[in-house]
Amino acid sequence: MAPKTKRPEIPLPDQMKNLPLVEGGYRKPWFVKGEDFRVTDGEKAWLSVSKKACWICGNPFIEPTYAMVGDAMSATIRIYTEPPCHIECAEYAMQVCPFILYPNAKRRTAGLQAEDLLENQKKNAAVKVGSENPGEFYITLVSDFVYHHDEQVMAFNKEDILTLQHWVGGVRQQSIPDPILRPEQVPEASRGRIG
Numbered sequence: 001m002a003p004k005t006k007r008p009e010i011p012l013p014d015q016m017k018n019l020p021l022v023e024g025g026y027r028k029p030w031f032v033k034g035e036d037f038r039v040t041d042g043e044k045a046w047l048s049v050s051k052k053a054c055w056i057c058g059n060p061f062i063e064p065t066y067a068m069v070g071d072a073m074s075a076t077i078r079i080y081t082e083p084p085c086h087i088e089c090a091e092y093a094m095q096v097c098p099f100i101l102y103p104n105a106k107r108r109t110a111g112l113q114a115e116d117l118l119e120n121q122k123k124n125a126a127v128k129v130g131s132e133n134p135g136e137f138y139i140t141l142v143s144d145f146v147y148h149h150d151e152q153v154m155a156f157n158k159e160d161i162l163t164l165q166h167w168v169g170g171v172r173q174q175s176i177p178d179p180i181l182r183p184e185q186v187p188e189a190s191r192g193r194i195g
Protein backbone atom coordinates (compact mmCIF):
# COMPACT_ATOMS: atom_id res chain seq x y z
CA MET A 1 0.00 0.00 0.00
CA ALA A 2 1.29 3.44 -0.89
CA PRO A 3 2.17 5.67 2.07
CA LYS A 4 -0.27 8.43 2.96
CA THR A 5 0.83 11.91 1.98
CA LYS A 6 1.97 14.00 4.92
CA ARG A 7 -0.07 17.21 5.36
CA PRO A 8 -2.40 16.50 2.39
CA GLU A 9 -4.09 19.87 3.01
CA ILE A 10 -0.97 21.65 1.73
CA PRO A 11 -1.15 21.70 -2.09
CA LEU A 12 1.79 19.94 -3.71
CA PRO A 13 3.46 22.20 -6.31
CA ASP A 14 3.23 20.83 -9.86
CA GLN A 15 7.02 20.75 -10.12
CA MET A 16 7.19 18.33 -7.18
CA LYS A 17 4.62 15.84 -8.46
CA ASN A 18 7.26 13.55 -9.98
CA LEU A 19 9.19 13.22 -6.74
CA PRO A 20 8.72 9.77 -5.18
CA LEU A 21 6.45 9.46 -2.17
CA VAL A 22 8.38 7.60 0.50
CA GLU A 23 7.66 6.03 3.86
CA GLY A 24 6.36 8.61 6.28
CA GLY A 25 4.38 10.29 3.52
CA TYR A 26 7.06 12.74 2.42
CA ARG A 27 8.14 13.55 -1.10
CA LYS A 28 11.76 12.64 -1.48
CA PRO A 29 13.60 15.81 -2.49
CA TRP A 30 15.74 15.75 -5.60
CA PHE A 31 18.86 16.58 -3.56
CA VAL A 32 18.69 13.44 -1.44
CA LYS A 33 21.30 10.82 -2.15
CA GLY A 34 20.12 7.35 -1.20
CA GLU A 35 17.41 7.03 1.44
CA ASP A 36 18.46 9.35 4.24
CA PHE A 37 17.09 12.85 3.69
CA ARG A 38 20.05 14.30 5.55
CA VAL A 39 22.53 13.03 2.99
CA THR A 40 22.72 15.44 0.09
CA ASP A 41 24.05 14.62 -3.35
CA GLY A 42 27.10 16.73 -4.20
CA GLU A 43 26.61 16.18 -7.91
CA LYS A 44 23.10 17.61 -7.72
CA ALA A 45 24.27 20.59 -5.68
CA TRP A 46 26.67 21.37 -8.47
CA LEU A 47 23.93 20.96 -11.10
CA SER A 48 21.59 23.18 -9.13
CA VAL A 49 24.01 26.10 -8.97
CA SER A 50 25.67 25.69 -12.37
CA LYS A 51 22.65 24.79 -14.51
CA LYS A 52 20.13 26.58 -12.29
CA ALA A 53 17.89 23.72 -11.24
CA CYS A 54 15.65 23.74 -8.17
CA TRP A 55 17.37 22.04 -5.21
CA ILE A 56 14.10 20.46 -4.08
CA CYS A 57 12.43 19.29 -7.30
CA GLY A 58 15.33 19.34 -9.78
CA ASN A 59 13.36 21.22 -12.43
CA PRO A 60 14.74 24.31 -14.18
CA PHE A 61 13.79 27.84 -13.24
CA ILE A 62 11.43 29.31 -15.84
CA GLU A 63 11.52 32.78 -14.28
CA PRO A 64 14.70 34.24 -12.79
CA THR A 65 13.39 34.10 -9.23
CA TYR A 66 15.44 32.02 -6.83
CA ALA A 67 14.37 31.18 -3.30
CA MET A 68 17.32 31.02 -0.92
CA VAL A 69 16.58 29.18 2.31
CA GLY A 70 18.68 29.54 5.42
CA ASP A 71 18.98 30.99 8.89
CA ALA A 72 19.02 34.50 10.31
CA MET A 73 22.71 34.85 9.60
CA SER A 74 22.25 33.97 5.94
CA ALA A 75 19.44 36.48 5.58
CA THR A 76 21.48 39.17 7.30
CA ILE A 77 24.72 38.83 5.37
CA ARG A 78 23.04 37.69 2.11
CA ILE A 79 25.09 34.52 1.88
CA TYR A 80 23.31 31.18 1.71
CA THR A 81 24.73 27.68 1.74
CA GLU A 82 21.79 25.77 0.25
CA PRO A 83 21.37 25.82 -3.53
CA PRO A 84 18.35 27.79 -4.84
CA CYS A 85 14.76 26.53 -4.99
CA HIS A 86 11.49 27.49 -6.62
CA ILE A 87 9.55 29.62 -4.15
CA GLU A 88 6.61 27.18 -4.41
CA CYS A 89 8.85 24.25 -3.53
CA ALA A 90 10.50 26.13 -0.65
CA GLU A 91 7.14 27.17 0.82
CA TYR A 92 5.82 23.61 0.54
CA ALA A 93 8.91 22.24 2.25
CA MET A 94 8.61 24.83 5.03
CA GLN A 95 5.10 23.67 5.84
CA VAL A 96 5.41 19.94 5.35
CA CYS A 97 8.87 19.04 6.54
CA PRO A 98 10.61 22.01 8.14
CA PHE A 99 12.65 19.81 10.41
CA ILE A 100 13.85 17.47 7.73
CA LEU A 101 14.80 19.71 4.89
CA TYR A 102 17.59 22.25 4.85
CA PRO A 103 19.91 20.27 7.08
CA ASN A 104 22.75 22.67 6.33
CA ALA A 105 20.98 25.76 7.55
CA LYS A 106 22.25 25.62 11.07
CA ARG A 107 25.79 24.87 10.00
CA ARG A 108 26.28 28.43 8.85
CA THR A 109 27.50 30.53 11.75
CA ALA A 110 29.76 33.02 10.02
CA GLY A 111 30.47 34.63 6.71
CA LEU A 112 32.96 33.60 4.12
CA GLN A 113 35.28 31.72 6.43
CA ALA A 114 37.25 28.61 5.75
CA GLU A 115 35.63 26.54 8.49
CA ASP A 116 32.24 27.13 6.91
CA LEU A 117 33.03 25.27 3.74
CA LEU A 118 30.25 22.84 3.05
CA GLU A 119 31.90 19.70 1.93
CA ASN A 120 28.64 18.19 0.84
CA GLN A 121 28.38 20.76 -1.90
CA LYS A 122 31.67 19.78 -3.45
CA LYS A 123 31.34 18.03 -6.73
CA ASN A 124 31.19 14.24 -6.38
CA ALA A 125 31.11 14.49 -2.61
CA ALA A 126 28.45 13.48 -0.13
CA VAL A 127 28.50 13.87 3.60
CA LYS A 128 26.06 13.14 6.36
CA VAL A 129 24.99 16.32 8.05
CA GLY A 130 23.62 16.83 11.54
CA SER A 131 19.95 16.32 12.35
CA GLU A 132 19.91 19.34 14.62
CA ASN A 133 17.67 21.97 13.14
CA PRO A 134 16.27 25.18 14.53
CA GLY A 135 12.94 25.09 12.67
CA GLU A 136 13.46 28.78 12.04
CA PHE A 137 14.22 29.87 8.52
CA TYR A 138 14.47 32.87 6.29
CA ILE A 139 13.64 32.67 2.61
CA THR A 140 15.10 35.44 0.50
CA LEU A 141 13.65 35.52 -2.99
CA VAL A 142 16.19 37.01 -5.38
CA SER A 143 16.32 37.86 -9.07
CA ASP A 144 19.98 36.94 -9.37
CA PHE A 145 22.80 35.39 -7.39
CA VAL A 146 26.44 34.45 -7.75
CA TYR A 147 27.85 31.11 -6.75
CA HIS A 148 31.24 31.40 -5.13
CA HIS A 149 32.91 28.16 -5.93
CA ASP A 150 35.81 28.48 -3.49
CA GLU A 151 33.54 29.11 -0.51
CA GLN A 152 30.67 27.04 -1.95
CA VAL A 153 28.07 29.64 -1.11
CA MET A 154 25.41 31.66 -2.90
CA ALA A 155 25.65 35.44 -2.51
CA PHE A 156 23.58 38.29 -3.86
CA ASN A 157 23.24 42.05 -3.70
CA LYS A 158 20.57 44.01 -1.86
CA GLU A 159 19.24 45.20 -5.22
CA ASP A 160 18.48 41.62 -6.22
CA ILE A 161 16.13 40.97 -3.28
CA LEU A 162 12.48 40.58 -4.30
CA THR A 163 10.95 39.51 -0.99
CA LEU A 164 12.01 38.20 2.40
CA GLN A 165 10.04 35.64 4.40
CA HIS A 166 10.46 34.51 8.00
CA TRP A 167 9.27 31.02 8.96
CA VAL A 168 9.11 29.48 12.42
CA GLY A 169 8.09 25.87 12.96
CA GLY A 170 6.45 25.65 9.56
CA VAL A 171 4.43 28.86 9.89
CA ARG A 172 5.14 31.99 7.89
CA GLN A 173 5.47 34.95 10.26
CA GLN A 174 3.55 38.19 9.78
CA SER A 175 6.60 40.36 10.14
CA ILE A 176 10.36 40.23 9.86
CA PRO A 177 12.39 41.04 12.98
CA ASP A 178 14.16 44.37 12.58
CA PRO A 179 17.04 44.02 12.68
CA ILE A 180 17.15 40.28 12.02
CA LEU A 181 20.45 40.17 13.89
CA ARG A 182 22.20 42.97 15.69
CA PRO A 183 25.58 43.89 14.24
CA GLU A 184 27.37 42.46 17.25
CA GLN A 185 25.80 39.07 16.56
CA VAL A 186 27.46 38.98 13.16
CA PRO A 187 31.09 37.88 12.90
CA GLU A 188 33.33 40.83 12.25
CA ALA A 189 34.46 39.48 8.89
CA SER A 190 30.89 39.64 7.60
CA ARG A 191 29.74 42.96 9.05
CA GLY A 192 30.48 44.83 5.85
CA ARG A 193 27.63 42.91 4.24
CA ILE A 194 24.92 44.07 6.63
CA GLY A 195 22.41 46.68 5.66
Ligand SMILES: [Zn+2]
Pocket residue numbers: 015016054055056057058059085086089
Ligand atom coordinates in the same frame (compact mmCIF):
# COMPACT_ATOMS: atom_id res chain seq x y z
ZN1 LIG B 1 11.24 23.24 -7.43
